[in-house]
Amino acid sequence: AQKITQTQPGMFVQEKEAVTLDCTYDTSDPSYGLFWYKQPSSGEMIFLIYQGSYDQQNATEGRYSLNFQKARKSANLVISASQLGDSAMYFCAMREENSGNTPLVFGKGTRLSVIA
Amino acid sequence: EPEVTQTPSHQVTQMGQEVILRCVPISNHLYFYWYRQILGQKVEFLVSFYNNEISEKSEIFDDQFSVERPDGSNFTLKIRSTKLEDSAMYFCASSVSTGGNYEQFFGPGTRLTVL
Numbered sequence: 001a002q003k004i005t006q007t008q009p010g011m012f013v014q015e016k017e018a019v020t021l022d023c024t025y026d027t028s029d030p031s032y033g034l035f036w037y038k039q040p041s042s043g044e045m046i047f048l049i050y051q052g053s054y055d056q057q058n059a060t061e062g063r064y065s066l067n068f069q070k071a072r073k074s075a076n077l078v079i080s081a082s083q084l085g086d087s088a089m090y091f092c093a094m095r096e097e098n099s100g101n102t103p104l105v106f107g108k109g110t111r112l113s114v115i116a
Numbered sequence: 117e118p119e120v121t122q123t124p125s126h127q128v129t130q131m132g133q134e135v136i137l138r139c140v141p142i143s144n145h146l147y148f149y150w151y152r153q154i155l156g157q158k159v160e161f162l163v164s165f166y167n168n169e170i171s172e173k174s175e176i177f178d179d180q181f182s183v184e185r186p187d188g189s190n191f192t193l194k195i196r197s198t199k200l201e202d203s204a205m206y207f208c209a210s211s212v213s214t215g216g217n218y219e220q221f222f223g224p225g226t227r228l229t230v231l
Binding site for chain 1: 157158161164207209221222223
């Protein structure tokens with residue numbers, strides 16, 4: 001069964017600094033996708049970045065990058081040059097991709113607070 | 117930019133009442149999902165839907181829950197007899213395909229409060 005673990009319930013970062021949010025996963029499926037979503041206080045889920053299990057390079061999207069270490073089963077999110085608007089809950093999620101319409105499995109999330 | 121919409125944004129109901137949560141997925145998407153998030157907890161999968169039938173459902177999705185795509189645009193989640201523990205944020209999501217980097221686009225959610 002799939003499992004996502006986010007061990008940091010809360011993180012603080014100074015504005016303009018970089019921060020890494022940890023995510024480890026467990027799956028027996030060789031083909032899977034890893035996702036990060038941001039949930040601000042307003043409640044919506046905002047897609048940030050995707051990494052496929054067969055992708056050779058780490059995914060990047062603007063200030064977001066995913067540090068994918070397949071052997072360690074980790075998919076940490078790196079946010080560079082933090083902004084006050086980055087304060088939110090961040091969820092790591094995974095989907096197995098060998099069996100059709102599979103759902104996302106989410107971790108418990110990390111609450112990031114950016115300090116001015 | 118196309119987006120998933122959900123109505124109502126907040127629903128308050130009495131225990132034992134039926135509720136219907138409505139979603140309009142993105143128009144060219146074929147795969148639809150419902151998730152829920154109890155306050156302060158992680159997002160949990162309820163059900164996925166494709167080609168007018170349920171693809172997969174979780175243990176949470178018991179006989180009290182049902183989904184329907186009554187027309188070409190709406191996707192609904194019905195809870196027949198609500199319980200206190202059904203209080204949560206319910207998210208609808210849709211994707212154009214499965215697998216690969218086909219992200220699931222989430223709606224803004226419906227906050228259900230059962231009294």
